[in-house]
Amino acid sequence: MIECNELIGKVIRACNLFEDGSGGPELQIDFTDGTSFVAGLKVEISLEAKYLRSDGGGSRILKEYTPPVLPR
Numbered sequence: 001m002i003e004c005n006e007l008i009g010k011v012i013r014a015c016n017l018f019e020d021g022s023g024g025p026e027l028q029i030d031f032t033d034g035t036s037f038v039a040g041l042k043v044e045i046s047l048e049a050k051y052l053r054s055d056g057g058g059s060r061i062l063k064e065y066t067p068p069v070l071p072r
Contacts, residue, residue: 007037 007029014030026040049065 004037007031010035 010031018026029037051063052059
């Protein structure tokens with residue numbers, strides 16, 4: 001959990017939900033003091049790969065490959 005203590009006690013002027021924000025869906029809360037809070041959904045695509053050896057009834061992992069996160 002991330003606490004946003006800077007927002008405590010502020011008065012909301014407007015609250016908007018955007019389906020197509022800069023990186024996907026976003027929530028924007030504008031406060032009466034001229035500040036805003038924006039939260040967006042960030043989706044990252046990753047690839048997992050494993051090199052296995054069959055051991056009778058199961059498999060043993062010989063190596064796991066973890067490439068970097070792919071850009072959107």
